[in-house]
Amino acid sequence: MIILLVEDDTVLATHSIDFLAQEGIEVDYASTVRQAKAISKQQTYDAIVLDINLPDGDGLSLAKLWQNQRQEPILFLSARDALDDKLKAFSLGALDYLTKPFALPELAVRIKLLANKNNPQPTKQFNLDSLQVDLDARIITRGERIIVLSPQQWQLLAMLIKHYPNPVSKDTIINEIWPQQDSNNNMYKSLITRLRSNLTQADEPPLLHTLKKQGVALRKQHD
Structure with missing residues (x-):
């Protein structure tokens, strides 16, 4: 380009x-x-x-x-x-x-x-509710809203899309995001919170869910 x-x-x-x-x-x-x-x-x-x-x-x-x-x-x-x-x-x-x-x-x-x-090109797309993710161009939109993520948030989102609709465990996320670093529970929680707030605002239904003893997953509210 x-x-x-x-x-x-x-x-x-x-x-x-x-x-x-x-x-x-x-x-x-x-x-x-x-x-x-x-x-x-x-x-x-x-x-x-x-x-x-x-x-x-x-x-x-x-x-x-x-x-x-x-x-x-x-x-x-x-x-x-x-x-x-x-x-x-x-x-x-x-x-x-x-x-x-x-x-x-x-x-x-x-x-x-x-x-x-x-100049539209065929791309790998992920759609969930009004969320649209172009995995090749790394473009994320929800409705008319453009979503900008940090590199770590994008890495986490890509993991969740890869495993969708199954949950990704806390240990898997920590090992993927911080493979050579000391991490703690606060870093993990902060990353989840920031991604969740970017994906869902105002009256939009939540898409990122924490599942007890399983991890986190992308799902519609009623799934």
């Missing part, structure tokens, strides 16, 4: 590029409108991540220029969080809008979602 990142904050851009590389996302980078126009002539992208405030123009004008020229999905980055700014971005063809500051894992997930919408 390759994207174009147009962002004048070089520190943010560097951190983003390094993190996205770890997620398997290659990045072409431009810090100005002029650079973005020049670079984009040479490449078709899976997605474009576009800052609104740029030193020689703005991302909204660039998106308007590209509206009838390019087919890539656009994700806008901006410190502007007013509804009017978001509506203007969407009117120019943006499919997503992420306000600054943001977490890099969330940026990666949103890029993958955009790229998959634009």
Whole structure:
């Protein structure tokens, strides 16, 4: 996967590029409108991540220029969080809008979602109630909500999916998550609690259940 990142904050851009590389996302980078126009002539992208405030123009004008020229999905980055700014971005063809500051894992997930919408590929999927997990791209959604997990939470979720609908014992989880480390009951409980709170919010039915003397399992409430 390759994207174009147009962002004048070089520190943010560097951190983003390094993190996205770890997620398997290659990045072409431009810090100005002029650079973005020049670079984009040479490449078709899976997605474009576009800052609104740029030193020689703005991302909204660039998106308007590209509206009838390019087919890539656009994700806008901006410190502007007013509804009017978001509506203007969407009117120019943006499919997503992420306000600054943001977490890099969330940026990666949103890029993958955009790229998959634009160029869907067969993937390994797990569905339970309204929870959807793309195991290849590591994209997790529940309804309209994007779920961002830490590496340990993802590792635990993958274990639970692998064994679904059977429970995974406490000892198995500890040996898999902390194989070379001293662990304790508080670390285990904290990991379960954090994953449970990320998977289920507000009025959503719980999906992660603790089963007495068996461990934890992914199940619908009535299973």
